[in-house]
Amino acid sequence: MRDDYLHALFSPQAIAVVGSFDSAGALARVVLSNLEGWGYQGRIVSVNWTSQKDPRALDDLKGVDLAVVCLAPEFVLEALEQVADMGVKAVIITSAGFREIGGQGYYLEESIIQLAERRNLTLLGPNCLGVASWADHLNASLIARLPSQGNIAFFSPSGSMCNAILDWAASEEIGFSKFASLGNRAVIDEASMLQFLAEDPQTSVIIGYLEGMNNGRRFARISQTITHEKPVIMLQAGMTEHGQKAISSHVGALTGSERAYQTALKQAGIIQVDNLSSLFDLARMFGTQPLPKGPNLAIVTNSGGAGILAADGMAGTSLILPRLGRDTAARLVDILPRHAQTSNLVDIGMDATPVQYAQALDTVLKDRQIQMALLVIAPGLGVDLPAIVRELVALPRAVGKAVAVCLIGQEGVMEEKRFLQRHGLPCYSNPKAALASFEAMLRYAGWKTKSYPVEVCYRRDKAKAERFLQDCLDARKTELFGFEVQPLLMAYELGFPRTELARTSKSAVKIAKRLACSVALKIASPHIEYKSDVGGVEVNLQTSEAVRQGFAQLTSRVQCQRSEAFISGCLVQEMILGKPAEVCIRVQRDPKFGPLIRFGLSGSQADIFQEYSMRLAPLSLEDAAGMMRELKVFSLLKRERGRDALDLRALEDVLLTVSQMTLDFPEIYTLEFDPVLVTSRGAWVAGARMSLLPQSE
Known part of the structure; x- marks a missing residue:
């Protein structure tokens, strides 16, 4: 993506309007009229595309910073080549008929993106309304009625929302400093615009309308820094399944999940609203008051x-x-x-x-x-x-x-x-x-x-983990359970109770003797996702006879409940001494924002309280501590009678390591550590499951 010349979008020394001026209602005429009506002081060049082949017309483009292209889609690519040849730095494409319609339009927009990258063009649109800068007396847009001057900047990918919000702002006496219609966001997206507005001296407050996102992780990372300097207020659409489908058909973009969006905005310090009234209520307060x-x-x-x-x-x-x-x-x-x-x-x-x-x-x-x-x-x-x-x-x-x-x-x-x-x-x-x-x-x-978040890179043997995951993918093993995940835990130096698979009761007794401690038995079956659902766990077995009977009872009970399931035996796992707290850490990769990490209680307590906290990777020290603080039930659990003080630093280490692990390997689609046992002496991953994305994806 190229956004090196964003200043040329809002403060150009010379502007060219490229299009057809034959009819009174032509888009090029509207843009030209708005530029002249706002008293733009720079040089304005009107290029009638029908005379484009005249060399004298091309000469007029010399020294132009910004070109506004108002042409049918099939002529846009050629026009971009021409303006780039003349040294134009930034381009606004108002034309529709690209990615948003799919088919040939998609490939045409891809060609535009490649041209912008190759020719170092800062490109806004296509399918957009343009920009306005009040301090520069610039209205390079298709909108004639704009609000008065103020200190609020606004951007939106939706042209209709641009019209609605600008009209509402004008009627509500709310002043703006900058305005940008992003359209399809082929090159300039929300993150680019946010970064530019953060440094704009005329802007004190940034508001926007979010509708899908091209690069959610980049937006979240940039926002986290900017919101410490200026308030950012966002009206977000596409928070339901129907809304996400509508976005896809509107701008041809994939959307992230509702939980990922909300988590990303919250983690970045962005103020979220769900209606226009709230957007303006906050804008007028932040724009005028200390x-x-x-x-x-x-x-x-x-x-x-x-x-x-x-x-x-x-x-x-x-x-x-x-x-x-x-x-x-x-x-x-x-x-x-x-x-x-x-x-x-x-x-x-x-x-x-x-x-x-x-x-x-x-x-x-x-x-x-x-x-x-x-x-x-x-x-x-x-x-x-x-x-x-x-x-x-x-x-x-x-x-x-x-x-x-x-x-x-x-x-x-x-x-x-x-x-x-x-x-x-x-x-x-x-x-x-x-x-x-x-x-x-x-x-x-x-x-x-709040201080800026400090990210932590945890120790790990990345090469060892990479070999393990590649072996799994080569063997087409994309679902891993329990002790199968242990090589990954070892590569990242995560503690886990010693665990071995026993296929018979006799084998279980031998393993228990070798472990030389109280053990737990857990049913081993690729067809049983949650062992507690079928009574698939026996705990605190201290004698050989208890282990033998526990194995027989456990396998028999589960086989009766799930006769179709293949049972390979039982996992024999050492019991963690003390009275551990049981928590659950789950990760799912969001298509736009990356790993979404969820922290909550484990087992029956999770079903009762249904409380959890969420963050997007990468986690900072502040994020990990905040995830634990947000769980009120977890705070009560720490003070439960008969339980020693929990080693929260060890649990924090597990959260941060999970964050690092899922960032290191994009092929990890879901990851679940359940339960993680936390005592006064540390934290252990007692249960794990993981799904990998096949290499074909």
């Missing part, structure tokens, strides 16, 4: 009912409604009507003057323990909303404290709402939306304070 330094929120209202509604909305959030300081309460008593309430929720009443609204807000913001403030106003008799909002915007901004206004209502307060937002005060129609925005700001402030 990040809070703590959870304390003050609520000022003219209506007791509206104030109570706002206070109730704080339930389930990290926000706190503290009691105001004595000095603050005394000051409020002096400036407000006599019947005003001045405890933790400030109710100034319906008869307060416009000046008193501003004074009350200013007073609570000066309280040292307040970090955020929400002003909730209900329209009513005597409430002069136009005068109130004028007083509010004239109020000096409190340094380092976030403020939002909630005007209860819709059409009746629309003008006042737009007025506030034009002047940098986020305004909401209901308290819940405002509180959700405060909560998101608070969480993001916490994310920014």
Whole structure:
């Protein structure tokens, strides 16, 4: 992929519009009209493709940074060769009819990608609407109505969503700095755009619409760094099976699983929303207000009912409604009507003057323990909303404290709402939306304070593991169970209980004697996935007779339940001393994001609590520790009576090693360590199964 000249997309010195200008509604004419209508100051060259063979027309392309190609698909490849010959650095292709339609369109787009790589072209599209940069007075797009200038950048692969979001932003008085329609993302994708916008001085907040992804792992890795510098808010589509199928038919892209997407965005610090309203609620808050330094929120209202509604909305959030300081309460008593309430929720009443609204807000913001403030106003008799909002915007901004206004209502307060937002005060129609925005700001402030993740590369004999896996694939053995996985565990220095296969009860007794400890018997069958489902485990067998009887009872019981299953015998495994905690680590490779690692409890406890945490590889030290912290049940398990303190460092090592293992070998499709036994002395992989991708895939 080439994205070396992304700056040429947004700040070109000269632009060429390549297409047909014969009809009034031609796409090339629309782009040209938008460029001229926005007052672009650079040189504009219009190249009518019908006269392309005229050498003088080609000469006009000299010195052009950006070419906007508006041609039928069959002419695009030739046009790209021509503009590349003239030294053009970046190209926007608005044409449709490529990968999204399949068939010949797919191969045509592949040819475009190869040309861009060969000629070092930065290419946006195809099947896109173009770009806009407010600071450069550039509208190189097919969209005429754009929002006002601001500090929010926006990108989307979907043209219809671009139109909808830009129109909504214009009506909501939300200003943008940059806009890009990604289209099919043949070369420039979400990760490329995110990396560019992270360094854009005009952009403070990045928002986007995600719809499938070409390189999910690259996007996640880049995002993890960028979100420490700027908030990234994403509206994500394709979270259901039907949605994923729709994406595939829309842009011709494969999608990842819902769990992988959510895990990737969360792990990268991206703020996720599932509707347009939430996207704009957060955008207006992040775009205008400073990040809070703590959870304390003050609520000022003219209506007791509206104030109570706002206070109730704080339930389930990290926000706190503290009691105001004595000095603050005394000051409020002096400036407000006599019947005003001045405890933790400030109710100034319906008869307060416009000046008193501003004074009350200013007073609570000066309280040292307040970090955020929400002003909730209900329209009513005597409430002069136009005068109130004028007083509010004239109020000096409190340094380092976030403020939002909630005007209860819709059409009746629309003008006042737009007025506030034009002047940098986020305004909401209901308290819940405002509180959700405060909560998101608070969480993001916490994310920014986290240190950058430190990845760990664990010791292993990679060559030994590679030989083992290759032998398995050569033998067409793609499903491995139990002790069959031991060579891989040994290559990565993972501890496991000594285990041997016994085909008869007599053999089981001999193995138990050789192990010289209490043993467990586990049924060995390629047809039985989970041994506990068929009662296929006997534990804590201490004598030869117990082992003999256990073998006979175990094989007989399982054979009765699963008569069709081939039983090769029993695994004889040493028992781990103490009272180990049993956990399960599972990995499945996602087509877009790579290894998705899931951590939870094992056995019956997993069925009861159904709690687990997830991360994408590679895991950092912070990720491994966070996976354990997120399991509330695991925290209780650590403190269970009769159990010594668990060696969490050893369990952390297992998680990090699993991450390294699955990154080292893409042929590992699924991997399951169940159970992993954790005691005060370490962690052991007591059960394992693995599936490999055949070499043909």
